Amino acid sequence: MTVLVTGAAGFIGFSVARALLARGESVVGFDSFDPYYDVRLKEARAAELAKHRGFRMVRDDIAAEGAFAAAISDPAIDRVVHLAAQAGVRYSITNPDVYIRTNVVGQFNVIEACRRRGGIRHLVYASSSSVYGGNEKLPFAVEDKIDRPVSLYAATKAANELVAHCYSHLYDLPATGLRFFTVYGPWGRPDMALWIFTKSILAGTPIPVFNEGRMRRDFTYIDDIVAGVIAALDRPPAAGKQARHRVYNLGNHKSEPLLRYIEVIERATNHKAILDLQPLQAGDVPESFADIEASTRDLGFVPRTSIDDGIPKFVEWYRAYNGV
Template sequence: MPKPLRVIVTGAAGFIGHHAVKALLKAGHEVLALDNLNEYYDLKLKTDRLEQIGSPGGFAFEKVHISEHEKIASIFDKYAPTHVLHLAAQAGVRYSIDHPFSYIDSNIKGHLSILEAARHSRSLEHIIYASSSSVYGNDTEPPFSESDRADTPVSLYAATKRADELLSESYARLYGIPQTGLRFFTVYGPWGRPDMAYWLFTRAILDAKPIKVFNNGELERDFTYIDDVIDVLIRIVEEKNTGFGHRLYNIGGAKPVPLKKFIEVIAKACDREAECEYLPMQKGDVYRTHADLTRISREYGYAPKTEIETGIPRFVQWYRDYFRI
């Protein structure tokens, strides 16, 4: 077996972070998990995710905010990571309208903290970090390609994610730090985020409450199941360092789903009727997302396998089990 990697995972109590930590440990790697355990959503869900990881060999957890650059630098010095999987961020498009400084602290200062610690590290080989499909905004023609311009963000969240990409590009050029940015397209699945539409819709349907459907349902999303994401994520982490600079990849399902169909699939999985309250478009939202997967398919053989007709019932079953419904 190849020598285990030493991976720092930020945002380890988050949705993707939790799944990534489990997969890395299963693959035999050592993981130092970082998270500040904020209360953007139910803290119990985050602690339950960590509890599910348990205390296997090669695993450690430390509570820290990634914007605390001196602490982050000290952690890098002590742990000597070979890789960083940087998933921590203040998430949510709509939340950014009322809480802008939280996004600057977490997404800009936090990303810079990681980059600065990395440039002084003598052990680090590769940073893999989370970007977002939201960087494409509403002015990009679908399917969205990594070579498309992404300079018209419609939310502060999107702007911070694009800023992170530019910061990484500059650090890769200045200091030769190999970096890979991943533009995730609406990732969903068990242990997901309570602020995401699929969770809100599931809860409303099971509680016999109306669903808020924005832009009168005239929206499309490229949904990506968590297992498909983690599969390619581990491949990227484990690749041998070939001296690349800074790369960007879309990770999506490549099949935009109309919102009305998405609601139908959730309702069927819940075995209930969905009551919809149709509302105008929200500020900061985008009309459609659609990932061009040419680049990541060519370089990593990525091919999403899980359709929403399979993935959504899995989430609904997890939701029922978790809340004992």
């Protein structure tokens, strides 16, 4: 049988698709190659996936009517991993319409097509640590309220969870939402801190450090995220009294000061950073920290990679990919 992965030209989608192919699954990727960041990176990821015989890519837009339904009409597809989205937090402040279109309308098209087609054993989809918004209780636990989003991006992800719950309840569609915490690693995103910092540190230009450096993040290495996504995919929620919908945190369970993150990049690049201290940005939260008790209990999720091990792996990949 086949897994359909949306966002397969993206950072996490590519990494998940590659791991599924490596364990012998057939994978259909679905991605619009959205120009939000350098499309050449998306093409390079897609070219890696195309080396596998069990892979094909559908280039289309989840928000376009009928596009996803057409892709999922292939009867071999029995599971869906929905990772396509407009992903950056800050971009949602200036471009709110794209977030409603891709994240809300797009997810609706995905889940409605799954329901109509039938026979989908499990829909796993990306949520985000951003849903915890202005919460001050740490670490963030899945039972905590998520009714105080501080960016439209976060609001769309919270909406995705509600819609998924509703579809599971009404139509018995097994679905699992995964709240990812700041994912980093090889093949990562050029709009995220690690890429921006590494690029500037190597070039000797200042790096913007928000909230004057008083930020903490639960940085999670891509291989740990991939292991969590696949563990979730393999464990559809069982039938019972509750709707077959679950939500889990996938984080490293370690809240790191941003300044330590920068020190590790300095060590990995062997260059000193020039810090440009700036105020907290609209939409940003000062800290994230994942409670992973439920993910460990139900999915066997155990993150294994510290930033001391993960950042050098990114820097090595970054240098090779960019030829620097």
